[in-house]
Amino acid sequence: MDVLEKRKIQDCLGLPTGWKREEVIRKSGLSAGKTDIYYFSPCGRKFRSKPQLARFLGDSFDLSAFDFRSGKQLSVGARKSKRLKNIQYDYSRGLKQDASLVLPIRQTASIFKQPVTLKTNHAQNRIKADPKQDAKDVPKQLFWEKRLSNLTASDSVERVLKAFDIPDNLLATGPGLTDENILQSISSSLHLSNHPITGQTSSKVSHLFPSKRRGTMK
């Protein structure tokens, strides 16, 4: 791997997942030597200015502290200090919400051992298929809705839309679940099933693990 490639990869570190920053040096003309900065979103779209980036991300993102040229966040102390040696490397703030586009599918792999019961309707088998039990929902990962955290809706010009406000009588009970997670959870429930959508119906504290297990939104 050559030096240039290495440099590019280092530029990627610190940027939100999937985003890439490119530095192009002009090699001819009156402005030879000048460098242009480009960003590429996870879906491959190119951005060549901060306003363009802001238009794409929408109003819910604060890019005021983001320096487009350097790709870094301006630290609060950077104003008066000549020494820019140790800048805070927290770019995840500004672009966080738009990060990777991982589909919200179940990702349980076969390498994770799970109990399996073979069921047949053959007369000699003790365990037969139980229609009631089989109709139950397949198990989901706890707080699987968090997989939707980085997904946002876009309008016709690919501008990210701001999420709806939700009624304040809806409360999340899981760790780190935000209002956006709730909205995404409800939306996906509407999309995936015909069943009525309810909030948490069982006790807040599980009788199995009274001290630990918490409920989540259905």
Next chain:
DNA sequence: AATATCGGCGC
């Protein structure tokens, strides 16, 4: 036509 590159306006 789409993309890469440079010019140059305007703050």
Next chain:
DNA sequence: GCGCCGATATT
């Protein structure tokens, strides 16, 4: 001086 984006070159 420099960011931004239109103009022009390139594929």
